[in-house]
Amino acid sequence: MTKKIVITGVGATSPLGGTVAESWAALLAGESGARSLEHEWVSKYELPVTFAAEAKVRPEEVLERPVAKRLDPSSQFALISAMEAWADAGAPEVAPERLGVDFATGIGGVWTLLDAWDTLRERGPRRVMPMTVPMLMPNAAAAAVSMHFHARAFARTVASACASSTESLVSAYEHLQLGLADVIIAGGTESAIHPITVAAFSSMQALSRRNDDPATASRPYSVDRDGFVMGEGAASLVLETEEHARARGARIYAELAGGGVSADSYHITANDPEGRGASRAVQQALAAAGAVPDDVTHINAHATSTPVGDIAEFTALKTVFGDRITEIPVSATKASTGHLLGGTGALEAVFSILAIRDRIAPPTINLTTQDPEIPLRVSGEAQPLGDGAQLVVSNSFGFGGHNAVAAFRSV
Template sequence: MTSKKIVVTGIGATTPLGGTSPDSWRALLAGESGIRAIEAEWVERYELPVTFAGQARVPAAEVLERPEAKRLDPSSQFALVAAREAWADAGAPDVDPVRVGVDYSTGIGGLWTLLDAYDTLKEKGPRRVMPMTIPMLMPNAAAAAISMSIPSRAYARTVVSACASGTEALVNAYEHLQAGLADVVIAGGTEAVVHPLPIAAFASMQALSRRNDDPASASRPYDVNRDGFVLSEGAGALVLETEEHALARGARIYAELAGGSVTSDSYHITAPDPEGSAAARAMKAAIEVAGAKPSDVTHINAHATSTPVGDIAEYNAIRRIFGDHTSNIAVSATKAATGHLLGGTGALEAIFTVLALKERTAPPTINLDDQDPEIPLEVVTSPRALGDGPQLALSNSFGFGGHNAVVAFRDYR
């Protein structure tokens, strides 16, 4: 089968840095942090050990009409805001809905709806549980909401693979476009779990940073003093289409989605393989699908959650593939600014990768005061020009369960 060129024609995001993709990108380049103290009474009520998170800078309920927002879990609200921005950014293509697909993801789904409904059941009885509870909590609710809003009738698919979900959705979209299942696909991921239960649970497993006295500096990938990730919320969406379709309608093209790959560690339910062998295979395969070689890669948006073991495992994977070329790659760890959006993080970081290629500028990694000598990457700490030559960039995502997903983007000329 002849390979088609797949391109990015629209982007949208709502994040701890900003309510739109441009606002989030500007704040990222400016070195801002989206992490702040949680101002909710439940922090004190439950005596949570972690009192901060990456909360959406603009609540989705303030963007959507009230009747619409009330019928959606916050995770679906974020997804709809991001998808509508991306669709408008792509010029609101006039496409037969049967040729439009949705590949959207989440790591957990409608958690707020589920837990609020359980509280209602316990406190007020079954008659008070909302009729819309199931449609709001199901993991495919975000994909369904996007599909009905655009509209999309080719398909609406949901992938759930923890923190790799958003990137895996992009890999799926690439493959679906190659297979001819659609001409245009809206792909991405969302998460809304800044809630006392996930905070308590992640803290219990020693996964979260506990810098309650300085939230803005809590997410610090590669720093010797990193002590865990920061839980965040938000969503990202990309409009993808075949180059032929995009050119025929005169669309603006940001970059080419050149390839992607998914692998599994088969190692541990939460810890990454410390050798990074499966993660390395995912990077290698994404590069091969792109018709490139490791020495062509100029930029990586790393998964880099700021956990002591995760950052080293990813470095080992990178070193396996790139060897001495590792020192030539500009590495950005944008979770330092955004925190970790779980199922939404891959989509957001793909957007940052696309914008880095479009503007030929690698975004900075903040909070890196003392780089771990065991991770000698060429980390970007202030906006860095990528140069005038051809650019190939990777965006990495790795999730609980041993899920690895990598996408490769090429600058479009």
């Protein structure tokens, strides 16, 4: 029998705020998290892009120093968001062997890795920290969350670029269906706003270069879009079977109704222009949810603001929804948050859940002149979703041809 999987807690630390409530309020207010970078390395390396969407609240302001010093920033963000989600879920009493962690990252501890390399070159091997490897490994965030909450069912890590944390949600859904845990903390994190990544993404022409106006740089679907804005932060969700949640009297936000994962097998960085893998992932998510395209009331799109990527996603959505795609309210929230890479899917999942709770599709800022080749129903103002049953689809696509889609339903 298929179990109903529900969300009972959410947490986030993002470029818009240090909590879910702060991030959601700023998103609805049309704020941008993109700002000029105030680091000496920007001018030192003469970076062509001088802005990004850094987390609004630094992790050292939240975590105790002994905890923070043993974690890469990516793991720090993960733990902060997980702590908020766990408290929001009412700190459920669950046997450690029945509590699991599915936590993702796209890159992992890049700051730890490159700081250690600098230390080795400048000061020699004896000065490299003994905790370097445990801090830089991609599974460090999942491990930190697992150890903090004594989660012993499993602590699994997905690393599928920008699809990572949505894929972790799909994995958590499957693991709960299989009975491997009663409660799972799932999500994703990233802290990769580093000179090497800024330089590398710039080199491949992926980043917007609107250095004179960072707040308007990310502009999905606009005819003058010129690339994405790097972001950082993390988001977490507490997932459990409905039976377990109701038995403990938990507040339920929504149902994780299903998910889909596919691969393009097309190009290491470019989307399949026909959107075949992406459309297949959407169809899989709807099938798992026992739903049809006409049931969908809102879409949180991947929408990175790249000239090619936005069109490829529209093509995929048109394949699934046909002409009705122009009627479904769509939000492109990266316009406000920037692109959190491996953490972005989890943050957009939180936004999708809150859209269901508040019956509102958040605005897409910076939409100047909409590209006529992408005739989606997208607006610079929040769009009401109505009082009926809601089914929201959240898309994430990553380098390597990874596609992951989650579907959330009102309860």
